[in-house]
Amino acid sequence: MSTTFTIDTATSRATPTPAPMKRLTVPAIQRRKFEGKTTEPLVMLTAYTARQAQLLDPHCDMLLVGDSLGQVIYGLPSTLAVTLDMMCAHGAAVVRGSYHSVVIIDMPFGSYEASPQQAFASASRIMAETGAAAVKLEGGQAMAETISFLGQRGIPVMAHVGLTPQAVNALGGYGARGKSQQEHAKIMADARAVADAGAFAMVLEGVMEELAVAVTDSVDVPVIGIGASAHCDGQVLVTEDMLGMFERVPRFVKRFDTIAQSIDSAAQRYAADVRSRAFPTEEQVYRPKK
Ligand SMILES: Nc1nc(=O)c2c([nH]1)NC[C@@H]1CN(c3ccc(C(=O)N[C@@H](CCC(=O)O)C(=O)O)cc3)CN21
Ligand SMILES: CC(C)C(=O)C(=O)O
Numbered sequence: 001m002s003t004t005f006t007i008d009t010a011t012s013r014a015t016p017t018p019a020p021m022k023r024l025t026v027p028a029i030q031r032r033k034f035e036g037k038t039t040e041p042l043v044m045l046t047a048y049t050a051r052q053a054q055l056l057d058p059h060c061d062m063l064l065v066g067d068s069l070g071q072v073i074y075g076l077p078s079t080l081a082v083t084l085d086m087m088c089a090h091g092a093a094v095v096r097g098s099y100h101s102v103v104i105i106d107m108p109f110g111s112y113e114a115s116p117q118q119a120f121a122s123a124s125r126i127m128a129e130t131g132a133a134a135v136k137l138e139g140g141q142a143m144a145e146t147i148s149f150l151g152q153r154g155i156p157v158m159a160h161v162g163l164t165p166q167a168v169n170a171l172g173g174y175g176a177r178g179k180s181q182q183e184h185a186k187i188m189a190d191a192r193a194v195a196d197a198g199a200f201a202m203v204l205e206g207v208m209e210e211l212a213v214a215v216t217d218s219v220d221v222p223v224i225g226i227g228a229s230a231h232c233d234g235q236v237l238v239t240e241d242m243l244g245m246f247e248r249v250p251r252f253v254k255r256f257d258t259i260a261q262s263i264d265s266a267a268q269r270y271a272a273d274v275r276s277r278a279f280p281t282e283e284q285v286y287r288p289k290k
């Protein structure tokens, strides 16, 4: 009896046939907007490692390698110091760990804003080194030309409007956006501009709910909310926030577990067992067979 193998085009690795699940595509995600009011919302979570991707992948439509890894993985104070090297290393790991979800990689601060040409150089490196399906970048009207430039050259772009964390210094903090009439109009114009420029979907972060509903109803691509509205076409959260890794989280996070407590408890019991020589026992040491 011989086993047949499939070469996974995303990972170039041989996997036993049949593959567990079919890979979703960017056009399939974009089409979800038009499949009617009964369509289920799109499910997106962040992933930064191969094993995390493996565990989340079967439950998601999209996995985002977010620049939030700066804070979550590297202990940085904001996303501003995240580099292309970091995004490529974690992006490749997530693609290796996933078979089903569309993998999207955040473009880090400083790697795309100067010109469409700079954005293409950075995005093409991300696509080549990771095997991801798309990139995400922050900004509205100011990024429309860049989104269209990348799209025309074969790089699908997810936009990110509303609270854009890479602009934290200009915004003056991480507070909700769209409270004034002026800000409401600006964010609505940003959403329309990125949709018109050909973004296949957009993240809408940290905005007043009324604005989130209006944006979702005003653009013809999926709007993925975070601190936005249940009316959005999908939702995203940072996985570590959702798992309860942190004591303090933004208002928009729902905690589905409390893994910080599990890790603390396990480390405490490991330390006690080492100090009392209760670990290792005969189960964990190598002895000659009898
Ligand atoms: N772990 C994590 N989760 C995120 O959602 C996230 C990141 N990191 N890093 C990148 C950005 C930064 N984001 C943030 C960061 C802080 C708040 C926050 O503290 N929100 C407060 C209100 C703050 C204010 O009013 O000034 C809240 O209670 O919602 C929100 C979004 C969202 N993104
Ligand atoms: C919070 C999501 C949308 C993000 O951009 C990130 O994780 O970096």
Ligand SMILES: [Mg+2]
Binding pocket: 066, 067, 068, 106
């Ligand atoms: Mg981000």
